[in-house]
Amino acid sequence: MTDRYTQAVNSGFTKTLAKKLGLPRPAILRRYRAGDPLTVGPVLVLSDGASKGDADALAQALLGWDLDVRRQPTDDVRWGAVVLVLTEAAAPTDVAETVLAAGSVLRRLAGNGRVVTVSRAPADGDSPALAATRNGVDGFLRSVAKELRAGATGNGVVLTDGAGVDSTSALATLRFFLSARSAYVDGQLLRVGPTDATTGSETTGRRPLEGEVAVVTGAARGIGASIAKVLARDGATVVCVDVPAAGEALAATANAVGGTALQLDVTTDDAGERILAHARERHGRLDVVVHNAGITRDKLLANMKSAQWDSVVAVNLAAQLRINETLLAAGIEGLRIVSLASTSGIAGNKGQTNYGFSKAGVIGHTRATAGLLASSGGAANAVAPGFIETEMTSRIPFATREVARRLPTLAQGGRPVDVAEAIAFLASPAAAGVNGQVLRVCGQHLVGQ
Ligand code: NAD
Numbered sequence: 001m002t003d004r005y006t007q008a009v010n011s012g013f014t015k016t017l018a019k020k021l022g023l024p025r026p027a028i029l030r031r032y033r034a035g036d037p038l039t040v041g042p043v044l045v046l047s048d049g050a051s052k053g054d055a056d057a058l059a060q061a062l063l064g065w066d067l068d069v070r071r072q073p074t075d076d077v078r079w080g081a082v083v084l085v086l087t088e089a090a091a092p093t094d095v096a097e098t099v100l101a102a103g104s105v106l107r108r109l110a111g112n113g114r115v116v117t118v119s120r121a122p123a124d125g126d127s128p129a130l131a132a133t134r135n136g137v138d139g140f141l142r143s144v145a146k147e148l149r150a151g152a153t154g155n156g157v158v159l160t161d162g163a164g165v166d167s168t169s170a171l172a173t174l175r176f177f178l179s180a181r182s183a184y185v186d187g188q189l190l191r192v193g194p195t196d197a198t199t200g201s202e203t204t205g206r207r208p209l210e211g212e213v214a215v216v217t218g219a220a221r222g223i224g225a226s227i228a229k230v231l232a233r234d235g236a237t238v239v240c241v242d243v244p245a246a247g248e249a250l251a252a253t254a255n256a257v258g259g260t261a262l263q264l265d266v267t268t269d270d271a272g273e274r275i276l277a278h279a280r281e282r283h284g285r286l287d288v289v290v291h292n293a294g295i296t297r298d299k300l301l302a303n304m305k306s307a308q309w310d311s312v313v314a315v316n317l318a319a320q321l322r323i324n325e326t327l328l329a330a331g332i333e334g335l336r337i338v339s340l341a342s343t344s345g346i347a348g349n350k351g352q353t354n355y356g357f358s359k360a361g362v363i364g365h366t367r368a369t370a371g372l373l374a375s376s377g378g379a380a381n382a383v384a385p386g387f388i389e390t391e392m393t394s395r396i397p398f399a400t401r402e403v404a405r406r407l408p409t410l411a412q413g414g415r416p417v418d419v420a421e422a423i424a425f426l427a428s429p430a431a432a433g434v435n436g437q438v439l440r441v442c443g444q445h446l447v448g449q
Pocket of ligand 1: 219267292340
């Protein structure tokens, strides 16, 4: 699945040639494999003076994950990750020492290493200096991520509403960013609020979705099939949904993950009722719904036919809204909904007014639904993939496709599994404090914000 150019510049004679010619050399990204270490080397935890208490608590938690945790930069280490704790920084001058200390070790950050900031979101009532400092971390993180090489990434945990640095969801988010599961997530800041969740499943060996039932729409192929596999790996029983025409491939996915298949067009009026009935009758419960089914019908707006507009909005947006209405009315405790948006819904894309509308609509309903689910311990989030190597993107003309691949900081397309890993993280009970967020899986593509 690695594109040919990336393969060529990472092996044999063509690697040497590419080096000599100074050609861009996208890295082979490290993906999750059971049994591999969490990070590729020791983790350096740095902080400004006021945030030292938080850094101590975080370092303690990292030690609990069997990581080699250091508190001082040294020259003799190939670092697996640098974590900058800036939670209590209150004035712009507070952060200089910490970020420059991080800078002093970046040359020794290992390939596929990680830089993670942990900070607080600006809040109503913040003084201008405090708000400036907190917002400044965003610009710092997005910029340093663009300076990293060899598959290393930079992401940020942004605490809201007084969430503790060592709260369940903050630690789960930090763990995701440190791990190989976030291989294609780069330059992202994820807001994490407080939560009552007390699961430590990632460290106790219990699989995070053990005993839970998850529904994945559009599961016959592509990203959906990958989501079904990763959720099953994480312990879920998966209900795989797709149109009857994809029945054979759907059955293959369901068999591969030991789940069940439900042939259903998500645009049918009673799709929500049928999903709920299938999950309850066959598996006794429903915990996670992943709205992945999606289509494109690209046309410039000047040439757009109503069928092209209507079908994209019906599958990508209206179906999700209708199904969610049914699920919300059912009052399911702790329900987690993850919906597929797209960077086209954030930055726009020529020829995709219909798709862009539908995907921005997904982001809109996700934010609105988050509040409705929070009181019952649930959450709604969206994942916005950038360029992912699937059948959908293989139809893009060669030259456009090659440009799209090289634009992100990681200079390559992502894999379906990269999107699936992000979804599995957001679907996990430990991520309950992440609610109403959009997580981009785009290798830090230039578009949007
Ligand atoms: P894909 O075309 O390979 O697979 C989509 C699946 O959805 C197919 O199995 C299809 O049969 C199913 N589906 C379509 N309409 C349906 C309906 N009415 N009811 C039930 N199932 C239906 O697409 P993909 O590339 O795997 O994309 C999956 C999701 O990710 C989509 O929502 C897409 O918009 C989004 N996405 C993909 C990319 C990318 O680069 N591939 C980028 C951003 C977002």
